[in-house]
Amino acid sequence: MNGKNYIAGSWVEAVGGARFESRNPARFDQVLGAVALSNREDAEQAVAAAKTAFPYWRGLSRVKRGEYLDRFVEAIKAQTDEITRLVASEAGKAYNEAKADVVEGIHMAQYMFGHARLSSGQVVPSEIAEKDAYMFRKPKGVVAVISPWNFPFAIPIWLITPALLEGNTVVFKPSGNTPLVGEKIVECFERAELPPGVLNLVHGTGEDAGWPMVTHPDVEVVLFTGSYDVGSRIKEACVKDYRKMYACEMGGKNAMIICQDADLDLAVRAAILSAFKTTGQRCTSASRLLVHESRMEEFAAAFVAMARRIVIGDPLDPQVFMGPLISESAMKKVDFYNLLAKQEGAQVLLDGGRLEEGAHRQGYFFSPFIYRMAHRKDARVLHEEVFGPHVALIPFRTLEEAVTIHNDVEYGLACSVFTEDYRIARRLREECEFGVGYWNLPTIGAEVHLPFGGLKKSGTGVPASWPLLDLVTHKVAWTVGYSHEIKMAQGLSADV
Structure with a gap:
């Protein structure tokens, strides 16, 4: 396989022309593909493409955005065995586990597609009879997704699909150990005819390609799964930027x-x-x-x-x-x-x-x-x-x-x-x-409709499922007055 970056709807080589090999850990003499080795400039181009695509994507109805996820699922189903074999070969997972990884990705995308026609807000009672109060969510903007190798298909979809459903655009960096699986995900979105720039792919190392995404001023949310050492650095960087939100899942004992x-x-x-x-x-x-x-x-x-x-x-x-x-x-x-x-x-x-x-x-x-x-x-x-x-x-x-x-x-x-x-x-x-x-069950086997996250060094508690919908959006209160007079809550006087 010839792995490339995917930026603004086009497959492109890394700016510097460098490449790295993806090998089969069960047969390390077998090269599965050569992949673009990106740097800061590639990451910046991807973020710029996502930022450019954001106004159009957020302007679509939530239902229309969900329909892209439905087509994405159909693209996966058309090549499930091929993707499963790639996951097994690149991540070293037994075939049954590799297939479960792919099925889990399908389930998460289906779950998010189902949310497209569900409520994305609330009608909230007001203490003033002549007022209506509402709560709804707005997308934040560009979301950086940095995913691990051990669930190279499912975890990116856990993170990408909630972000896209809510109207955000995404820059995605898969693990350097499983770049070809990450590329296959983007290929399936391309088959679903996702508009250019809505999802962008940057291959490479965490330091050279991932970190520029994390620290980029136009990235509003960082979604990360990986080690505590890296996740703690990401949290520190996000805390220093008043605009950024983050969700980090960072392992367990x-x-x-x-x-x-x-x-x-x-x-x-x-x-x-x-x-x-x-x-x-x-x-x-x-x-x-x-x-x-x-x-x-x-x-x-x-x-x-x-x-x-x-x-x-x-x-x-x-x-x-x-x-x-x-x-x-x-x-x-x-x-x-x-x-x-x-x-x-x-x-x-x-x-x-x-x-x-x-x-x-x-x-x-x-x-x-x-x-x-x-x-x-x-x-x-x-x-x-x-x-x-x-x-x-x-x-x-x-x-x-x-x-x-x-x-x-x-x-x-x-x-x-x-x-x-x-x-x-x-x-x-x-x-x-x-x-x-x-x-009376193993510690493995999480289902996509349940929250998945930990405490302490394990993370921030919301790296997947429906809680992530809140993280990639901000809640907005909208209150409408129908009286010809101004009537205030808490008995506040409106006299001038």
Whole structure:
């Protein structure tokens, strides 16, 4: 594939003519495509195109804007298998997961299309009988969307479609690890005949292409999903500009809590899904399994036994459960934390690591690493996000202790509780700090019509679904007086 930027309705090379390669992490000798490597000038051109297109786009009715999303969905459906294979090849996700990524993108676009004919405001009662009061939303302007590689199809659509529906225009920078999937999204919008400049695409690195978008004075909103380090910089930059709003989703150190009365068969299967889907490279992956001490031995034995049976390999093989890590740097990071766990006193139950035999030699394949460790504040592996198949089993005695352990991290994204007692589930729901919670389910599997966001280092709480409609707009109050006299609220005199 020949990846280009998309600016003002045209596919163009980067201003400097530079390019970079996108490779298959399961076969790193396979080049999937060469892609435009952009700089500040490219980003500025894209923002200028979006700003120029804004007056026309916001002037369309919300229903007409929604119809473009409907055509966008039809464009995706016409090539679902092709897109799925591209997601699997470029992101290293098992085929079933890659298809779910595409379907999730379809669902979000459909959900936003459905909102096109729903109310975008309210009639609000006034205390004055001769007044009518209204609330409605206005689009903010140019929205920058910076998305990650691990959900390269769904997450951009989470962010782009609410922005477009409400009348904003968008500049989109996909991850440098999955640029071709990002390009495919824009191709589908082009097939939907989206007007020029309404959606613009800039490929490249965060520093050279993304950061100029974040700091550009004509960008009103920044929507970001990625690491805390980058997200915190974006938040700081936006706070310094009185015009900018932002939503940042920045990872997690998520936990499953397996209580004394848990159905262990159910809990073990859910733990495998939570820990090892996408090779542990999800912001909602559970890297901490809090297990009641009376069930620890039984749970640990079953969990390790099931983890040993996981099939690791080419994502396009339908038998594969776990594909590769995304890059060499990701492998080095996971390897570092595996070694650190041993240094910090972990009891290793399954010593995973780099797979280098046979077909695994061609990719960034890593097997599960599982260990047992009592909770400690000074254990880095129990507090820092690893983003790989690295899992700690942590015993607890009481619900109070489980809550304390769960909350004793700087993140607060996903939580799962396994118990047959609704009172216990309710207590943990109320006292644990999280944004996305589950009862007797894995920590993965969010649906598009539900809010998705976290607390603390995990983010600002509104990176997707209907709450994002408020972030990319500003609410306007409009009050109409029908009397021939001025009548004021709160008993304020109108006498002059």
